[in-house]
Amino acid sequence: QQQVKQSPQSLIVQKGGISIINCAYENTAFDYFPWYQQFPGKGPALLIAIRPDVSEKKEGRFTISFNKSAKQFSLHIMDSQPGDSATYFCAASRGDYKLSFGAGTTVTVRA
């Protein structure tokens, strides 16, 4: 039973474009929503995270939008670069910090 649903499975974007990845959750007890970037053969690296008391958080070219009532959150990658080509995972956890991961989105940025 996947607690966090992520879409799309993959996307292709042109250099300079915007990549958008969406996630939805059911468990209203979740209170921590991080996004991770993973390159092949490497561990996930924390990109950005948000808590439910904030509707948007921006760090550089990465922005999380959070809609508590809809139980959805999304990652926007602005001005996408070839180096952004990777797999992105959304996740969620409660106070126990056990992360439930989405299925992942493979992003390919074409030069």
Next chain:
Amino acid sequence: GAVVSQHPSRVICKSGTSVKIECRSLDFQATTMFWYRQFPKKSLMLMATSNEGSKATYEQGVEKDKFLINHASLTLSTLTVTSAHPEDSSFYICSARDSGQAGNTIYFGEGSWLTVV
């Protein structure tokens, strides 16, 4: 930023033997660490929660006698795959909670590739 180190990054072992993977938090103390397993092109699956000074808690379906976890200090957790078989071949990743950071940030190690032959 915070760093979590895993060792070894790659290991090959013979079927029936045991292999130990270490997870260290390098610049913060971690009372809680987590062990995940990831198959190729798949998401991460939580195996167990490692608690410093107490027994690990395992997720449903994970054999605790096969995947032994020890969290002997605030900076080190180990995962031992006992009597390994080819089906145990996978990418094992640990994470650690930095409770000193605002918001209890969770950082991941670089992962360890286990191949059982």
